[in-house]
Amino acid sequence: MPQLERLSKENPSYYDxxxxxxxxxxxxxxWTKKFSTIPLAQLDWYDSYYSDPYTSYFYY
Structure with a gap:
């Protein structure tokens, strides 16, 4: 998975x-399981009640 991490760092909206x-x-x-350990940037329009780091779990 180092390639997914690299792609996510190069393009923060890669998952999206x-x-x-x-x-x-x-x-x-x-796809969601592969990104489960990679922190994702929170989208501008998404407002969450959770204070935990934003992950792909919230999409799924």
Missing amino acids: DVILYAMVFGLSEI
Whole structure:
């Protein structure tokens, strides 16, 4: 998974850019699990009640 971490650091919205394609191909559950340990930047429009670091779990 170092490649996913590198891609996420280069493009903070990498997960957001690719998750729609994963959904179309029925791979969103697998994709979300791969990103479960990678911290993601919180989206501007998303307001959460949780104070924990934002993860891909909230998408799924």
